[in-house]
Amino acid sequence: MIKLVGMMDSPYVRRVAISLELYGVEFESQPLSVFSTFEAFSRINPAVKAPTLILDSGIRLMDSSLILNYFEAQAAPERRLLPAVPDALANDLQTLGFILAACEKAVQNVYEHNLRPADKQYSSWGERITIQLLAACKEWNTLLEARPATAVPNQVAVTSTVAWTFIQSMLPHVVNAADFREIQAIAESFESQAVFKKYPFN
Numbered sequence: 001m002i003k004l005v006g007m008m009d010s011p012y013v014r015r016v017a018i019s020l021e022l023y024g025v026e027f028e029s030q031p032l033s034v035f036s037t038f039e040a041f042s043r044i045n046p047a048v049k050a051p052t053l054i055l056d057s058g059i060r061l062m063d064s065s066l067i068l069n070y071f072e073a074q075a076a077p078e079r080r081l082l083p084a085v086p087d088a089l090a091n092d093l094q095t096l097g098f099i100l101a102a103c104e105k106a107v108q109n110v111y112e113h114n115l116r117p118a119d120k121q122y123s124s125w126g127e128r129i130t131i132q133l134l135a136a137c138k139e140w141n142t143l144l145e146a147r148p149a150t151a152v153p154n155q156v157a158v159t160s161t162v163a164w165t166f167i168q169s170m171l172p173h174v175v176n177a178a179d180f181r182e183i184q185a186i187a188e189s190f191e192s193q194a195v196f197k198k199y200p201f202n
């Protein structure tokens with residue numbers, strides 16, 4: 001059975017889990033932490049990156065977008081989470097790019113403040129990642145406003161929802177939900193769906 005290694009407090013692990021469920025791919029979740037279970041994780045993947053996905057063949061895939069590329073490529077047309085038409089695909093990939101940039105800057109912000117001792121923090125780096133995070137959220141919100149509303153999850157909806165839940169759980173003092181109403185509304189509506197509740201942020 002396919003194994004997904006990593007915890008659901010990672011937006012990257014969570015986007016893979018929810019997407020696999022939507023693709024109809026069975027998998028076993030192995031909730032190892034890249035921090036508290038570093039040694040055990042490193043025995044599975046010496047690079048200690050979550051998510052790591054182990055195929056039945058033993059091949060180890062990492063990076064959520066690469067993992068999702070693999071499953072999107074073999075999904076039945078009605079299960080695909082990205083559009084097939086190039087212009088629509090480019091549009092969705094643009095939106096995903098801003099969401100993932102925001103996510104990366106949010107993770108860097110959390111690491112900077114939670115992992116580095118206060119006297120070792122580098123303020124101009126902290127300011128830079130906050131500027132980048134807020135700028136990416138602005139583009140993300142604007143791009144979502146331009147999309148037709150849908151209750152059917154696609155990759156933009158999945159990634160937007162898990163990224164926003166992560167950001168609002170970890171950095172509500174940095175990213176004010178009231179400034180990004182479209183992202184907030186989409187996250188609220190999808191978090192109430194069963195597939196998102198099956199893999200809660202924790």
Ligand SMILES: N[C@@H](CCC(=O)N[C@@H](CS)C(=O)NCC(=O)O)C(=O)O
Nearest residue numbers: 010012034048049050051063064065
């Ligand atoms: N671009 C990667 C980012 C994955 C990532 O940074 N995961 C974090 C957990 S949220 C991690 O592995 N952190 C440990 C580390 O970077 O050392 C993806 O999409 O999977």
